[in-house]
Structures are given as structure tokens and as C-alpha cells.
Amino acid sequence: MLNKQIITILxxxxxxxxxxxxxxxxxxxxxxxxxxxxxxxxxxxxxHFDASAEEFTKAIEANPKDPRGYANRxxxxxxxxxxxxxxxxxxxxxxxYQSALADFSKYVELAPKDASAxxxxxxxxxxxxxxxxxxxxxxxxxxxxxxxxxANKFRGFAELGLSQWDKAVADFTAVIAKKxxxxxxxDRRALAYRGLKNYEAAIADYTFLLSKNPNDMEALTKRGYTxxxxxxxxxAIPDYExxxxxxxxxxxxxxxxxxxxxxxxxxxxxxxxxxxxxPTATPEKPGLISLINPLYIGIAIVxxxxxxxxxxxxxxxxxxxxxxxxx
Numbered sequence: 001m002l003n004k005q006i007i008t009i010l011x012x013x014x015x016x017x018x019x020x021x022x023x024x025x026x027x028x029x030x031x032x033x034x035x036x037x038x039x040x041x042x043x044x045x046x047x048h049f050d051a052s053a054e055e056f057t058k059a060i061e062a063n064p065k066d067p068r069g070y071a072n073r074x075x076x077x078x079x080x081x082x083x084x085x086x087x088x089x090x091x092x093x094x095x096x097y098q099s100a101l102a103d104f105s106k107y108v109e110l111a112p113k114d115a116s117a118x119x120x121x122x123x124x125x126x127x128x129x130x131x132x133x134x135x136x137x138x139x140x141x142x143x144x145x146x147x148x149x150x151a152n153k154f155r156g157f158a159e160l161g162l163s164q165w166d167k168a169v170a171d172f173t174a175v176i177a178k179k180x181x182x183x184x185x186x187d188r189r190a191l192a193y194r195g196l197k198n199y200e201a202a203i204a205d206y207t208f209l210l211s212k213n214p215n216d217m218e219a220l221t222k223r224g225y226t227x228x229x230x231x232x233x234x235x236a237i238p239d240y241e242x243x244x245x246x247x248x249x250x251x252x253x254x255x256x257x258x259x260x261x262x263x264x265x266x267x268x269x270x271x272x273x274x275x276x277x278x279p280t281a282t283p284e285k286p287g288l289i290s291l292i293n294p295l296y297i298g299i300a301i302v303x304x305x306x307x308x309x310x311x312x313x314x315x316x317x318x319x320x321x322x323x324x325x326x327x
Contacts, residue, residue: 194226233261
């Protein structure tokens with residue numbers, strides 16, 4: 001679910017980058033590859049991405065050292081891959097994504113000091129869930145252009161994919177400091193806070209989004225879910241109910257509402273914990289005196305009498321020893 005959210009957001013967010021790359025690519029002077037580059041740009045703007053890729057291929061053949069050809073063809077391949085995903089053509093999408101990745105790698109090779117080259121490759125790597133590689137490319141983009149806010153933002157996306165919640169919070173916070181009106185960063189930071197189990201901070205971000213747009217049902221349901229994670233069911237329920245008033249057919253939210261209601265009812269009706277039973281006294285070990293039974297005493301006395309009688313019989317009639325002392 002997290003990967004799907006990241007890819008969806010990246011698809012929307014990188015459209016403007018792709019459009020800028022195609023629309024504002026400097027048109028080469030003269031004929032040859034220049035005509036194919038121009039034709040490719042026009043086809044891409046018409047969303048004929050496979051056809052535009054063919055035109056960019058002809059431009060590359062005419063001028064294989066021009067990084068713009070690879071950048072534009074890579075963008076066309078990536079856009080075509082997204083279209084294939086939407087159409088359910090996973091095999092076609094995979095082929096186009098790999099072609100885009102190869103083109104952006106060539107872009108990096110030909111323009112190693114261009115931060116955009118690393119950004120474009122990172123965008124494709126994120127969509128392919130190659131998050132470690134994307135972080136490396138975005139680190140390089142920030143090294144070349146430290147004030148590149150978009151690099152921070154998309155590194156945050158990659159860090160979400162790696163469950164590096166603390167790093168994602170840091171990147172989205174850095175972007176918010178520079179672009180406080182970009183509300184998407186609050187939503188992504190809230191997700192990272194949730195990963196850190198810092199539910200209060202996540203709730204604060206969702207509440208801020210709702211203060212900007214009270215009709216943001218996505219933020220409302222996400223805040224409700226976060227309240228549930230924090231075991232604050234009494235606060236989750238109103239958020240779910242408000243969202244369902246707008247969209248009664250939202251089955252996921254309905255199920256979450258039922259869960260929150262059942263958990264709150266269970267907590268309110270649970271009997272108080274039973275008192276702990278008093279510890280049973282450990283019986284004392286009997287002392288030596290208590291072990292002496294009167295019967296045993298009688299037997300011992302009789303035995304002593306018998307021994308005394310036997311000794312007396314054995315010594316009767318024997319002469320007493322004479323002392324050797326001179327008197």
C-alpha cells in the first residue's frame with residue numbers, strides 16, 4: 001500500500017518535470033536531428049509517447065553525443081510505461097521502464113554535472129522500487145545543487161520506501177521550511193511520523209491540512225486512522241463519520257469506523273480487573289521439638305532401663321579394682 005501511494009504521488013509530481021524537459025528542451029538549429037527532436041516534442045505533448053520515442057531515437061542517431069535526446073526519449077519511455085501500467089500491461093510497462101532507466105543513465109554519462117540527470121534517473125528508480133539507488137542519485141543531485149528542494153522531496157519518497165522514517169521526516173521538514181504552501185509534504189511527513197509511532201506529530205500534520213482545506217476527506221480519514229493507532233477511538237469515530245457523510249460508499253472507512261466503535265465499546269464495558277488472590281501462607285517446617293512424639297519418649301526410657309539392668313547383671317560379683325596408692 002505504501003509503495004502504491006509513493007508511485008502514485010511520484011507519477012503526479014514528476015509529470016511537470018517531464019513536461020518541462022520536453023517542452024523546454026532547446027531545439028537544435030538546422031535540419032537533421034533537430035527536426036526529429038522537434039517532432040518528438042510535439043508528439044510527446046500530444047501524449048503519443050511511443051511515437052515520440054521513435055522520433056527521439058532518430059535525433060539520437062543523428063547526434064549521439066547530445067544528452068537532450070536521451071533525456072527526452074527517457075521521459076517518453078517513462079510516460080509510456082505509466083500509460084501501460086494504467087492499462088494493465090505490466091510487461092509493456094516493465095520494458096519501457098527499463099528503456100527509460102538506460103536512457104537516463106546515458107544522460108548521466110554525457111552530463112555528469114547536471115543535477116537534473118540524476119533527478120530523472122532517481123524518479124524512474126523510485127517507480128521501479130529501487131529505493132537505495134534512488135537515494136544515491138538524489139544525494140548526488142543535492143551535492144551538485146544543494147538548494148534543489150525537489151531533490152529533498154523525492155529523496156523523502158525514497159526514504160519512505162526504505163522505511164527510513166526519521167530521514168524522511170528530516171527531508172520533508174526541510175522542504176516545508178522552504179515551501180510551506182506545498183501541502184503534500186505535510187501528508188508525507190505525517191506518514192513518516194506514523195512509521196515512527198509519533199502519532200501526536202502525525203495528527204498535528206493532518207490537522208494542519210484540514211485547517212487549510214476542511215473538505216480534504218483523505219486527510220480526515222488518515223487522521224481518524226492515526227487516532228485509532230493511538231488507541232484514541234473516541235476521536236477516530238467522528239473523523240470516520242464525517243468522511244462517510246461525504247462518501248457513504250467508502251467501504252474501507254466504514255470498516256475502520258466499525259472497528260473503532262467495537263474497540264471503544266469493548267473498552268467501556270470491560271469489567272474491572274479482579275483483585276489478586278491473597279498469597280497462601282507457606283507452612284513452616286516442623287521444629288525438632290515438635291517432632292518428638294510422647295510414644296518415642298516412652299520407648300527411649302524403657303530402652304535406657306533395659307541397658308542399665310544388663311550392665312548391672314554383667315558387673316555383679318566382680319572384685320573392685322584395688323588402688324595402687326600406699327596408704
